[in-house]
Amino acid sequence: MGTSATVRCSPLWRWRRNPLRRREDVWEAWILLGACVLVALFGPLAAVLSARATVDSLAQRRAERHPVTATLLRDAPRTVSGDGGTVERVFASVRWISADGTSRTGRAQVEAGHEAGERVVVWLDRSDRPTLAPQSPGEADVEAAFLGAASFAAVAATAAAGVRGARVVLDRRRGRAWEAAWRRYGAEWGRTGG
Secondary structure, three states: OOOOOOOOOOOOHHHOOOOOOOHHHHHHHHHHHHHHHHHHHHHHHHHHHHHHHHHHHHHHHHHHOEEEEEEEOOOOOOOEOOOOOEOOEEEEEEEEEOOOOOEEEEEEEEEOOOOOOOEEEEEEOOOOOEEOOOOOHHHHHHHHHHHHHHHHHHHHHHHHHHHHHHHHHHHHHHHHHHHHHHHHHHHHHOOOOO
């Protein structure tokens, strides 16, 4: 009956005293630990700050825009997109009454398929110029969550790239040390005692 030896390698081997441990192994362990700490601290911070900035920016956009009722001057086209789907919103000529009571005309985004003379809702900026409808709070939350996750991923990717770069440099140093040891001791291995 044979015996099998199981070799177990602890992930913490670089931290223990070991005759095979090199100075580069300890550096690599510290760099990896530092990267993990940086991701743990700055990843969530970047995510929260990015999400908060997105929510604030989109809320400011919503506050700067207001809806008005306008009259279509021409039929809003019924459009089909290049992939065969229908387009929900199109640009069309409209007339509306501005805050100062004057009648204005311009091109605004409206729902497709309305006919001339119909009343539609258009969005205006602070200068009473037509603009796109702002995102709803729910859409803003989704975008903020996505950008927060992307910020966290960017921090993690940067740390991973740093660790990878450090590992390449340390592997080169280990390779040079290995070659030097082969030159130093390789000749002695060919000798036999007699």
